[in-house]
Amino acid sequence: MSALLRVQDLKKHFPIGKDLFGRPTQVVHAVESVSFEVEKGRTLGIVGESGCGKSTTARLLMHLIEPDEGRISIRGKEFGNIGGRHPVAQLRRQMQMVFQDSYASLNPRLTIEDSIAFGPQIHGVSETLARQQARDLLDRVGLNPSVFIRRYPHELSGGQRQRVNIARALAIKPEIVILDEAVSALDKSVQAQVLNLLSDLKKEFELTYLFISHDLNVVQYISDDVMVMYLGQVVESGPVAQLYENPAHPYTRALLNSVPAQTPGQSKNYIVLEGDPPNPIAPPKGCRFHPRCQFAKAICAEKEPDTVKVSGSHKAACFKLPGSADHQTYIRLQEVSHEPRC
Amino acid sequence: MNPVVEVKNLNVTFKGEEGSIFAVNDVSFDLAAGETLALLGESGCGKSVTLKSLMRLHPMHKTQIEGQVLVEGQDVLKMKSKALSEMRGKTVSMVFQEPMLAFDPVFTVGDQIAESVMRHERISYKDARQRALEMLDRVRIPSAAKRLDAYPHEMSGGMRQRAMIALALACKPRVLLADEPTTALDATVQIQVLLLLKELQRELGMSMIFVTHDVGVAIEVADRTAVMYAGRIIEQGPVQAVLSKPWHPYTQGLLGATVHPGMDRNQALPAIPGAPPQLIRRIDECAFAPRCAQASSRCLSPLPSVNTLTPRWTRCIHADVSQA
Numbered sequence A: 001m002s003a004l005l006r007v008q009d010l011k012k013h014f015p016i017g018k019d020l021f022g023r024p025t026q027v028v029h030a031v032e033s034v035s036f037e038v039e040k041g042r043t044l045g046i047v048g049e050s051g052c053g054k055s056t057t058a059r060l061l062m063h064l065i066e067p068d069e070g071r072i073s074i075r076g077k078e079f080g081n082i083g084g085r086h087p088v089a090q091l092r093r094q095m096q097m098v099f100q101d102s103y104a105s106l107n108p109r110l111t112i113e114d115s116i117a118f119g120p121q122i123h124g125v126s127e128t129l130a131r132q133q134a135r136d137l138l139d140r141v142g143l144n145p146s147v148f149i150r151r152y153p154h155e156l157s158g159g160q161r162q163r164v165n166i167a168r169a170l171a172i173k174p175e176i177v178i179l180d181e182a183v184s185a186l187d188k189s190v191q192a193q194v195l196n197l198l199s200d201l202k203k204e205f206e207l208t209y210l211f212i213s214h215d216l217n218v219v220q221y222i223s224d225d226v227m228v229m230y231l232g233q234v235v236e237s238g239p240v241a242q243l244y245e246n247p248a249h250p251y252t253r254a255l256l257n258s259v260p261a262q263t264p265g266q267s268k269n270y271i272v273l274e275g276d277p278p279n280p281i282a283p284p285k286g287c288r289f290h291p292r293c294q295f296a297k298a299i300c301a302e303k304e305p306d307t308v309k310v311s312g313s314h315k316a317a318c319f320k321l322p323g324s325a326d327h328q329t330y331i332r333l334q335e336v337s338h339e340p341r342c
Numbered sequence B: 001m002n003p004v005v006e007v008k009n010l011n012v013t014f015k016g017e018e019g020s021i022f023a024v025n026d027v028s029f030d031l032a033a034g035e036t037l038a039l040l041g042e043s044g045c046g047k048s049v050t051l052k053s054l055m056r057l058h059p060m061h062k063t064q065i066e067g068q069v070l071v072e073g074q075d076v077l078k079m080k081s082k083a084l085s086e087m088r089g090k091t092v093s094m095v096f097q098e099p100m101l102a103f104d105p106v107f108t109v110g111d112q113i114a115e116s117v118m119r120h121e122r123i124s125y126k127d128a129r130q131r132a133l134e135m136l137d138r139v140r141i142p143s144a145a146k147r148l149d150a151y152p153h154e155m156s157g158g159m160r161q162r163a164m165i166a167l168a169l170a171c172k173p174r175v176l177l178a179d180e181p182t183t184a185l186d187a188t189v190q191i192q193v194l195l196l197l198k199e200l201q202r203e204l205g206m207s208m209i210f211v212t213h214d215v216g217v218a219i220e221v222a223d224r225t226a227v228m229y230a231g232r233i234i235e236q237g238p239v240q241a242v243l244s245k246p247w248h249p250y251t252q253g254l255l256g257a258t259v260h261p262g263m264d265r266n267q268a269l270p271a272i273p274g275a276p277p278q279l280i281r282r283i284d285e286c287a288f289a290p291r292c293a294q295a296s297s298r299c300l301s302p303l304p305s306v307n308t309l310t311p312r313w314t315r316c317i318h319a320d321v322s323q324a
């Protein structure tokens, strides 16, 4: 089957700081050669360190910001407001996004009902119908329409606001929905309701989701495939069961190990990552994870590891993997002894 | 020893055009020095409103607050505005659920932290900036010196959250109100921040109220937990006891609905059926009754008041409290 969404070598750098002449003095390497594909009807979970470029990737996909390099296509079509491409307005009917900051993404002067009904009306739905659908959607995300339609964003709790955002994204009936920390603000029972709703809608309308979250348990439950990012790059990706059972990249292992135990009395021994958190302004040479990696050897500081097959469609970028072109060199090198650094 | 925070019969009501919203009802709890209380509960049940009451951050004209909120013996609800602004950020400090609410988009993060320090301590701008830098370092913001001059929108969600923790801790408060401070962080940074908060807490003898939806996080940081539903605390006790043997049917439902590793992906999650009640009147019966499998007719008449001074209690009249 061919991919619904295809992303190739996406790159985005943000200039920051200014010198005397107003020129940027530094750049944040937010997204660096990110490539992936999603098939129709599947859910891709995206996880990784905060600041690793997940939301930037999402905003690039939505054309809220333009990439420095790379291509994004839906069913082979590229979008953009430049010659030869399909207009971005068309893209919005196919792809919608629920933003991480629920407050910043709602117009404070619109009532909840107006906010949800706004999008469909732009796309030609009659006002009466748009309002009717807004109420139905509110009901489905667990907010009683008669209570909430006339409220303003600041009169809602964080979780209520996030559900309004989900309803608003679904109102356009898009094919692809990007959910950026969309259920993190919800209590676990409402979260269960919303996750059930997302599964039902996915079946009903054959939706495709990109599910960005820090909750690794939820990602495991909802995703078909998972992509792990570190400092702007994809370090591992694959089917959810394989990746969780057999994480290949040392960062993925540390990440999965850091999840607090859900059972009282079973305090865990965390592998707290050593070393400084990554600096996206001057990313380390070689493997970007090497300064914090317990398996790093000299080659890791010099060369960027190639992305290789672990098994099936499970892939990772690390010299430790037998498939890596430099694996033999890596094996022959001495371990670099790691002094604890924090 | 006297508790640092004592909340007695707190009621918060918002007056609106369409009638009142009874957001917090008869909430009482206290907090000892160095102690951490985790607030759990349904979305919209009044956790943030409760926290904001401790600093009196509600819109004045449309909010009615009753009860007592004692911080180091002083009633916050009776404070004059000068005492109030001295207390805010210095004695009690808050990490907000929405980082955008804490930071002003037009000033750099470093200047905002420095400004807050200068408001409470007589130190120079240069020293205050130095403190801001130390704090950003402590919460592990990469290249902190550069980020001092970043605007809030130039940071990722998680970085903004850490910057806000730095802002809240810059004046070494006695009480930290943390409203879901780690929800926006990845697991590796979350555990670093939790360990950091625990370390600073020991160092400063600081007390914490920690709002979270994550049972694992509550277990990791808290001594006690209070579970809220529809504006009331419905169960309270030591965190281990409450989370391993919850008494209240709502707490049981909440824990049951939590996604655990290795759940069957083809089965719907066991969400609690129904929705929470509207808070348009003061609810004196059990607000959970319409959704509760154990409910009887007695649950629908006003519930007897409970002794909130015992170490562990619940507001459910059918709870089997024999098994602790």
Ligand SMILES: Nc1ncnc2c1ncn2[C@@H]1O[C@H](COP(=O)(O)OP(=O)(O)OP(=O)(O)O)[C@@H](O)[C@H]1O
Pocket (backbone or CB within 6 Å): A014, A015, A016, A028, A029, A030, A048, A049, A050, A051, A052, A053, A054, A055, A056, A057, A100, A280, B153, B154, B155, B156, B157, B158, B159, B184, B185, B186
């Ligand atoms: N407009 C901007 N200007 C400068 N830097 C930016 C801008 N937007 C994002 N960045 C930087 O780009 C990097 C990636 O940010 P992004 O928001 O994509 O991270 P994220 O993976 O979504 O993190 P989180 O999990 O914390 O939300 C971060 O270092 C961030 O500070």
Ligand SMILES: Nc1ncnc2c1ncn2[C@@H]1O[C@H](COP(=O)(O)OP(=O)(O)OP(=O)(O)O)[C@@H](O)[C@H]1O
Pocket (backbone or CB within 6 Å): A154, A155, A156, A157, A158, A159, A160, A185, A186, A187, B014, B021, B023, B041, B042, B043, B044, B045, B046, B047, B048, B049, B050, B059, B097, B279
């Ligand atoms: N300024 C306000 N005016 C009117 N109603 C409000 C206001 N602020 C909050 N509310 C209502 O009060 C109730 C409690 O809100 P609160 O923000 O405390 O919820 P919460 O427990 O923090 O939820 P969440 O977990 O979703 O953040 C909600 O039903 C909310 O809609």
Ligand code: SF4
Pocket (backbone or CB within 6 Å): A249, A250, A251, A287, A288, A289, A290, A291, A293, A294, A295, A296, A297, A300, A305, A317, A318, A319, A320
């Ligand atoms: S390539 Fe080297 S540094 Fe990078 S993850 Fe693998 S072992 Fe660690």
Ligand SMILES: [Mg+2]
Pocket (backbone or CB within 6 Å): A054, A055, A056, A100, A180, B156, B157, B158
């Ligand atoms: Mg983000």
Ligand SMILES: [Mg+2]
Pocket (backbone or CB within 6 Å): A157, A158, A159, B047, B048, B049, B097, B179
């Ligand atoms: Mg809240």
